[in-house]
Amino acid sequence: MEMEECCKACPKDCPDIDRQQIADEVRDSAYHVIDAKGATNFAVGLALVKISTSILRDENSVLTVSTRIDGEYGIRGVCLSLPTVLGRGGVDRLICPDLRDAEQAALRSSAEAIKAVQRKVGLP
Numbered sequence: 314m315e316m317e318e319c320c321k322a323c324p325k326d327c328p329d330i331d332r333q334q335i336a337d338e339v340r341d342s343a344y345h346v347i348d349a350k351g352a353t354n355f356a357v358g359l360a361l362v363k364i365s366t367s368i369l370r371d372e373n374s375v376l377t378v379s380t381r382i383d384g385e386y387g388i389r390g391v392c393l394s395l396p397t398v399l400g401r402g403g404v405d406r407l408i409c410p411d412l413r414d415a416e417q418a419a420l421r422s423s424a425e426a427i428k429a430v431q432r433k434v435g436l437p
Contacts, residue, residue, distance in 0.1 A: 364399065371401035375408060385409050386417055388424045391431070 320327060346353050367374040376399055379392045385407055396408040412420065431437070 367399040368401060368403060373398055373400040373405060375399075378404075380404055380407060382407075382424070386412070386420055388421060390437070391424045391427050393420070393424060393427070 320330065343353055346356065363374070364376060364378060366372065367376060375396050377394050378397050378399065379394045380397050381392050382388045382390075382395070385395070386409065396410065398405040398408065
């Protein structure tokens with residue numbers, strides 16, 4: 314569900330959505346945690362517990378984890394964080410939400426940046 318749809322269903326009177334501000338805040342959130350606490354180790358540990366539990370208990374949970382992409386959004390040969398169903402066998406399937414053109418372009422740009430680093434360090 315896009316933010317605009319969610320806001321229409323919400324009874325609160327919120328100001329207009331600034332997508333760029335939200336994206337910046339999400340991207341920089343780890344730095345705010347580090348500034349406040351000095352580290353993000355606990356959050357990483359909690360994420361590992363959730364991922365491991367989903368696999369070991371065959372929960373088929375939807376988690377955003379880094380997964381090798383093979384054609385989704387026209388991207389191949391790189392790992393990106395996408396909503397992923399995790400169960401006993403690990404990755405069961407990816408869930409690829411509809412993205413606006415600008416979002417797809419940003420995702421492809423991120424994938425290309427990761428591929429450039431892979432090439433630089435000699436990874437396929």
